[in-house]
Amino acid sequence: MVKDQARMATGAATPSGYFGVKILDLARKLAQWSELPDGLSCTYFSVAHKAVATQLRDWMRSAGLDAKIDAVGNVVGRYASSIAGAKSLIVGSHYDTVVDAGQFDGRLGILTGLVVAEHLQLTGQRLPFHLDVVGFAEEEGVRFGAPYIGSAAVAGCFDESIFQRSDADGVSFAALAGEQGIDLAAIGALARRPQTLRGYLEVHIEQGPVLLQRELPLGIVTSIAGSARFRITVHGTAGHAGTVPMALRHDAAAAAAEIVLAVERRCAHGSTLVGTVGQLDVPHGAINVIAGACEFSLDIRAGDDATRDAAIADIFAALKDITERRGVTARITEIGRHAAVPCAPRMQSALAQAVARAGIEPFHLASGAGHDAAMFAGVTDIGMLFVRCGNGGISHSPLETVTAEDADLAARVLLDVLVNLD
Template structure:
């Protein structure tokens, strides 16, 4: 297996140190490595990220959306730029590698290009996107959404549990809510976007492969189902006379699971929360809300999810005399990676002697939104036991270094590659 150590003995140490140093910026009152968007640890960590970019020889600036950009100048700055990077925020109780690998690794790749004397014809932009993870406002990929002009006024009106709007959170963080989409580097033509990331699943480790080349990023359909029954005394109302909203919701949870288990291709379905309006232990639940999501890279199957689940849940709830209301939303459609970028990554890996496999992404990424701006690709490295979004999240430095090796070689090849701009969604 090819690793970076054969090329640059100091890279392992820099990657280890970078991940360890960034992990120190965390909320001490929360589990794991918690560094949520707009939080104090996140604000402080961004100074570290900018300093790390400068140390690698990059020109650093922060755009109006809050994305931190490190620029490595090319010989022809007027040519469409290459873009790479990821994010450094985490979920509550998260780990040290998700997103972080893509930023620390991209900075390392830029450093190696500069220190080796390799000068690209195009500018290379290394991006730490603001707030990729889902947050208290229920919206992910804030920085890349803004760059792609997909952040809306309605999004800024979203409120958290305290009644604070997303727009106000931006303002409190020192960003102008009226200028978030004024991202000039993203308004210019871009040649390609490439994101290095941990797999967040077990496939690469199980197959003992060091590299995955992403074929598509999952579409996500989410819904909130509200079950309305009858509040009755739990001790005096017979089982046959009840209109139990909780039972109808429980049946719906199982229906969601069956939907995911029945997917013909890559598909998963998860219920994340079930809440009863009543807290009384002796009252039959009359109002229950359930939050669920379904993901797949199979466009046809995912397109039929809404109809299938709505029908099944309504029928079963009706058997219990319970009414159901649905609020469906599309987090993102299925996004295909650029075939041209996939081919360039594959060729670079083959030349390096790095074994790889094509792999879909079951998680969403900043790459989803960047795909509307440039041909997009992603490189995955293994995750131990497939664990992610938890303190046990782990990727070996050897695997991270291998990913950086592939990233460097791919960026060199992309610099002169002819790429077709085709629609990313399907």
């Protein structure tokens, strides 16, 4: 009997592969609601977005959860503990998408939580904490340029300045809030008090090639990378492309090119460090004119802030050398900086033990992308489980894939963690 219970606890009572097949089927169904005729786009409070919320709520109710859609559009389903006054453990991720998205970014985590909660309900297992499966309404920041609207509200760090923002059609968040009946008091009421939380877990597609390359289905996230973003403008001297000798030029584009390569070289050192120049422009440039100015973006991320800041210092020292040598100047504007968020060691070890029990080598990696989990870092213990991303690790694209086998393993590991956490 005891042995049977242990088997059931880790999902052995459910036919092998059942969770994974179901998760992929539900993700495909959710992807039918889209703002694009041929492709997936589901941005905050669009018609498609509201349809997805309603569907998630209905599936949660069918699974036996007490489910509702909250003031900012999060779908929250509770599988209640039998213990009075129990704390809650949130298993969440987001259901909004980028434009022309894949089916699994965010949704994989919600659906994994859903099938696991349904399994607990069907097998009559109660946990020592309430299990709250949450589909966050907004993480990508597509509509208002402000990410994490849903998770920030629940974590108690909602940024009121979002009310001043407008979308591409000129609709302000304030106007949308009025139309949807969202007010600040209702948003404030969504904030969970830290003492009521047992933890936060998120299953997410890796969105990169590391697990694929290591031939591992799952990975345990150590931290969510911190980032720093800059806009840099190099000012040189414009001139005639035919008449100014090479030795006498102060070419802003050539200086920028050298800086881009310095970024690439410096960020090649360090396992979690990455540096990207994703935008590069010669304002008013022409084919027969030496570039008088060159503007570019710089995005630096690392698993810890010291690594990131050391790289930034070296890159700016190189930039100073390059601009001085070339007789050009540079203006640097910092446009954002976010601290790295470590995952709780206790959650990492609970996940690693469950991964090992599933017969998989526990492999730890940092997340280069931001996730809803980051909002909860100062509030409760957070843990994240990455699932292998197929097709070379492509995400934010219709080419994003996850296999049913990997999704199944993720669900079994999540179930194991929940059952064995306390």
